[in-house]
Amino acid sequence: MPAVSGGKFVVVGGASLLGSHIGELLLEADAREVVLLDNLALGSPDNIQSLLADERCTFVRGDILRLNELFDPFTSADGAFNVAGFLTAPIAANPWMGVDVNVRGAQNVLEACRLQGVKKMIFSSSTGVYGGLGDEPNDESSPLRWGDLPPALVLYCTSKVMGEGLARLYQQRYGLDFVALRYSAIYGERQHKRAIDATRMVEAYERIRSGQPPVIQGDGNQLQDYVYVGDVARANLLAMESDVSGEGINIATGVNTSQREIVDLMIKSCRTDLKAEYRDDATKKGSPATRPVFSREAAARLLGWEPGVSIEEGIYRLVEWLDKERTSSRAV
Numbered sequence: 442m443p444a445v446s447g448g449k450f451v452v453v454g455g456a457s458l459l460g461s462h463i464g465e466l467l468l469e470a471d472a473r474e475v476v477l478l479d480n481l482a483l484g485s486p487d488n489i490q491s492l493l494a495d496e497r498c499t500f501v502r503g504d505i506l507r508l509n510e511l512f513d514p515f516t517s518a519d520g521a522f523n524v525a526g527f528l529t530a531p532i533a534a535n536p537w538m539g540v541d542v543n544v545r546g547a548q549n550v551l552e553a554c555r556l557q558g559v560k561k562m563i564f565s566s567s568t569g570v571y572g573g574l575g576d577e578p579n580d581e582s583s584p585l586r587w588g589d590l591p592p593a594l595v596l597y598c599t600s601k602v603m604g605e606g607l608a609r610l611y612q613q614r615y616g617l618d619f620v621a622l623r624y625s626a627i628y629g630e631r632q633h634k635r636a637i638d639a640t641r642m643v644e645a646y647e648r649i650r651s652g653q654p655p656v657i658q659g660d661g662n663q664l665q666d667y668v669y670v671g672d673v674a675r676a677n678l679l680a681m682e683s684d685v686s687g688e689g690i691n692i693a694t695g696v697n698t699s700q701r702e703i704v705d706l707m708i709k710s711c712r713t714d715l716k717a718e719y720r721d722d723a724t725k726k727g728s729p730a731t732r733p734v735f736s737r738e739a740a741a742r743l744l745g746w747e748p749g750v751s752i753e754e755g756i757y758r759l760v761e762w763l764d765k766e767r768t769s770s771r772a773v
């Protein structure tokens with residue numbers, strides 16, 4: 442399978458939270474050429490400014506809904522990472538575009554790989570392929586449960602199932618190798634406000650730094666599995682280099698953290714005496730208070746992947762980055 446060192450790689454959706462971290466790791470791992478392709482519909486050029494200082498890295502403004510815009514960047518690439526996609530909140534804002542990007546865009550990326558002879562594609566999927574979780578432990582064979590979910594979340598979850606299905610089709614028909622990585626809630630440096638749970642981290646930070654108590658909705662027992670973005674980027678490189686193909690693999694910590702614990706860690710990392718304020722806005726409660734953990738047995742067995750950054754350390758890094766951003770925007 443394609444070795445990263447000495448290879449050429451395209452990161453589709455390269456100006457995203459995750460894509461920018463994948464680009465960074467590819468350069469650190471001695472890739473010969475890294476192309477960051479993005480139409481900047483959601484991502485930001487600020488995310489990749491430092492990467493573009495490296496002459497091996499280029500940015501191409503391209504739209505995955507236009508297959509012709511993928512041909513040149515994909516020429517002689519060894520592998521592609523398809524990170525581009527609409528999360529649930531952008532899908533709720535623009536459902537047709539979101540479904541188009543997540544499904545037809547995913548197919549165009551596969552088609553560009555096929556036409557340009559790219560050996561392997563790593564697809565950014567989601568634990569959303571399971572929909573609402575049941576009571577039993579979750580592993581990769583768990584079914585999709587969507588009956589009780591809000592419509593935009595149903596579209597998101599099923600669009601990721603379609604993305605994985607299309608990748609399987611291309612593997613069977615054309616021999617294109619792929620791995621679909623199913624992430625839980627990603628957070629870290631370059632955090633945006635498009636992901637529902639990680640946005641709460643940023644909102645808590647913003648309130649603390651403006652001298653207001655951070656808000657916890659309900660009793661704060663809502664649980665989520667938060668995985669650090671650098672660990673997710675590392676999983677992408679491991680998947681590219683591994684002999685594994687045709688699999689969907691959970692990339693999650695296997696540890697659930699409550700909203701109350703997240704706010705407590707934010708308070709600690711921001712070194713403030715402010716105390717959290719409890720509110721009861723039903724529309725903002727979000728994740729359930731009980732949920733099984735995601736199994737990461739397959740990620741360990743197939744990719745040798747384990748999360749490296751604890752939630753304490755990850756939130757500390759996020760706060761450090763947010764503080765730097767705040768200082769530099771004030772200096773302008």
Ligand SMILES: NC(=O)c1ccc[n+]([C@@H]2O[C@H](COP(=O)([O-])OP(=O)(O)OC[C@H]3O[C@@H](n4cnc5c(N)ncnc54)[C@H](O)[C@@H]3O)[C@@H](O)[C@H]2O)c1
Binds near residue numbers: 457478482485546565
């Ligand atoms: N962030 C999470 O918590 C999370 C969790 C599970 C799965 N995922 C998946 O991982 C991937 C990356 O997540 P993220 O948070 O870094 O996403 P993001 O929202 O930061 O980035 C998505 C990127 O796709 C680009 N894009 C959108 N439409 C495009 C088009 N037509 N052509 C080219 N580029 C286009 C955007 O400009 C943006 O840079 C997504 O596919 C997402 O669904 C994310």
